[in-house]
Amino acid sequence: MPFQAPRGTEDVLPSDSHRWSRLESIFRELSSRYGYHEVRTPTFEDTSLFVRTSGDTSDIVSKEMYTFSDKGGRDLTLKPEGTAPIMRAVIEHNLCPPGAVLRMSYIMPIFRYGRPQKGRYREAHQVGLEILGSPSPAADAEIIEMTVKFYDLIGIEGAEVKLSTLGREECRVRFREAILEHTRSFLADQPEEARSKVERNPLRMLDSKDPDTQAALQGLRPILDFLEPESRANFDTLQELLQEADIRYQVDPSIVRGLDYYTETVFEVQSSKLGAQSSLCGGGRYDCLSEELGGRPLPAVGVAMGIERALLVLDELGKAGESDRPDxxxxxxxxxxxxxxxxxxxxxxxxxxxxxxxxxxxxxxxxxxxxxxxxxxxxxxxxxxxxxxxxxxxxxxxxxxxxxxxxxxxxxxxxxxx
RNA sequence: GCGGUUGUAGCUCAGGGGUUAGAGCGCCUGACUGUGGCUCAGGAGGUCGUGGGUUCGAUUCCCAUCAGCCGCCCCA
CATH class of the missing domain: 3.40.50.800 (Anticodon-binding domain)
Structure with missing residues (x-):
């Protein structure tokens, strides 16, 4: 075998490309029904765009980026996620003037250098949605509704949304302190590396699968106890809206998210059929991202849904689908x-x-x-x-x-x- | 990035230190000459992931490497 696809990449063969097209056209159809327009951004961006926005303590930035310099010496990175490039484009082209609400969809590959596994690839594909310009929980609810609708339409019925909120700055600062305080004796016995990681981002402990870590967190007050009144109100309103739309969800304060730019609402849809990669999609609000990129304040919510993972779940469900037949x-x-x-x-x-x-x-x-x-x-x-x-x-x-x-x-x- | 595990035809897998490596499915051809699916017969297709080593001899043992998978980690 002289050549093979690079590690962590996949060929989509003619025998199952129809499954990809089907998902993509369902997604496009859904987006257009809700009035979203597709945006396409370059495959690579300035490295600093991601360093700035994802947080330099995040694993994505610290060890999973495909970074290279081109012949002109520019420091570039294959995009590891879609939201920062979109926000960059919005600011660059002034797509969302004050008072406006902008709805966008995208279908794109993302690149992350990690050890491949089922449901985790170095080149992965996602479909996603973003609403910019509105701080209202109704925007969050719209995104979540569309997410659930998408899974419904493709045949993953009854997706359950895991929902939480990270509050705003002050809330998170206090919650971080509370975590460190609560787990101080546990952390003292941990290896240096684990300890410094936790100290940089204590929230990461919450979704750890390590039983000892989970045990150490027993009795910790949930982040919901630390919310500012405004965040609390938004979270309550969001839940009312979800109930009104008949969307199944479960409040789960262990939902964290890997990118540092999230604020307030965060959510995931998980599946037990994905092995260690349990989440099908991830999303939330990122009200500070625009400013971090030098733009004016611009509230926003979005979601990114993994195509490979959705396909994997459909496989497990025995829904392979049929390709088109000639007449x-x-x-x-x-x-x-x-x-x-x-x-x-x-x-x-x-x-x-x-x-x-x-x-x-x-x-x-x-x-x-x-x-x-x-x-x-x-x-x-x-x-x-x-x-x-x-x-x-x-x-x-x-x-x-x-x-x-x-x-x-x-x-x-x-x-x-x- | 860490720990484990696997790697034999297109696919799923069996086998095994020694003459031409097997099965099922798939594929191709044919079964009295213009008719598919079923059945039957025949056929094509493998440097046994790759590179080293041990040996008279390795696809089979050992090492390395590449790739998949599982767990950790991370997350789409």
Missing amino acids: LFVVTAGNQAAGAARELARKLRSSGYSVLLDIDQKSLKSQLRQADKSGARYAAIIGEDELGRGTAQLRDLATSEQSEIPLEEIARHLGGKA
């Missing part, structure tokens, strides 16, 4: 008919039908086998007799019913086409 396979008997067959195929294709044709001059038997394998609904057989009469034998491949009809009438038999 017709044109079969020729004898080599005189090849031209007429191509002509017929061309006409029907122009009318929007999906038509297949043997191009290797194979036997009639082989052509019919190909027709069968292709999943085509009909085969049109043209031999010398039919050629003379301007007809074809139209065979229904499921029922084996066959009748001779004029070539011009084939389209009518195939049924309507937009």
